[in-house]
Amino acid sequence: MTSFKYPRDMIAPLKARWYEWARQESEPPALPSDDKLALLLEVAYHASYTADERRGTQFRAVVCSPDLRETEIDHPLRIDPPRSFTPHEIMRLAPAADAAKVMLTVDARGDVPLIWGFCNGADMQLTVSVMAPGKLSVGRNMRSLVALEDGRIFEEGERLGVFQSVIEALAEATDALWDGVKWPGGSWSPQVNYPAHLHDVLSTIRKLGHGGTVLVIPDRECQSLSWRQLVKIKYQCEDDSVWPLLRKSVFQFDEDSPGRGAMEFQYAEDKARRLLERLPGLTAVDGALLLTDRYRVLGFGVEVLAQTELETIFLPDGTSRSVEAYGTRHRSAFRFCAAYPRGAAFVCSQDGSIKCVRNRDGKVTLYE
Known part of the structure; x- marks a missing residue:
């Protein structure tokens, strides 16, 4: 019972x-x-x-x-x-x-x-x-x-929720962002602040109601062929303007910074936010948005070409489900993560739900 x-x-x-x-x-x-x-x-x-x-x-x-x-x-x-x-x-x-x-x-x-x-x-x-x-x-x-x-x-x-999935997917970049900054503590956590930008992007996509997919890869592999052969980018970009702005902005919290709290740091963060605000609209185009974990925009209108014989995916509790239970967006995300284990996929459905797909030791796992 x-x-x-x-x-x-x-x-x-x-x-x-x-x-x-x-x-x-x-x-x-x-x-x-x-x-x-x-x-x-x-x-x-x-x-x-x-x-x-x-x-x-x-x-x-x-x-x-x-x-x-x-x-x-x-x-x-x-x-x-x-x-x-x-x-x-x-x-x-x-x-x-x-x-x-x-x-x-x-x-x-x-x-x-x-x-x-x-x-x-x-x-x-x-x-x-x-x-x-x-x-x-x-x-x-x-x-x-x-x-x-x-x-x-x-x-x-x-049970890894969506925001925890975002935190994990961006953990390496979060550490790099705060490298060398002596943060004295305050009303929020550095480990939360940086991933919150991506969570805001996903939340805005949900509010727009058209659905969309965001694929995330490690920035250190942005030139690698390991993922490029798995996708077709209809609208290719190479925009890395967000990272240096965010990197500059975190020094407003450095207790040893002579200009701590200066307006120039806040301006850098505000400009980074404005640049990030344009990302949700890119998912209105048919295909996925492709980013690195440092918010480098690599392209949109992305089609996943990876072909894998994937029949089941897993939930965090270890139970499995047939991929046939999911729509086109989810199945594309499953194939991408199966073929590229270091990547992450975030799927925003038209019904308002946000899910994350990761590869866990060879098992494609879905987090809600």
């Missing part, structure tokens, strides 16, 4: 993961009590089944005090008076916050948790995320530690 899991069942694995990950921090933030955690998770879970004008509720909430210092919370916007953290109130407020960028801020210190505003991030605080009915994840910043889906509990590493 199947035994279903519920929000309260997430508490024990969350506490184990939370303090294990916090072990190297000098002052790890304490979690709320078990009863308060259960209340927060159950409210979020029930909110996931609400809808406003047929629009499903999606949100991220960060549990933090409104008394946090400016260095600990990113651009808070306060609501006066605060609202109760209930499924109905979440449903009403969620459309005001793009879940990919903005979080609801929740004060859990009183008897009744209160939504006191919005923010772009809060340093190392507990986050609760809902992206689909019955799908709940908890963690810190954008890192999921424990997830509930289909009545099952997934701990970190067992």
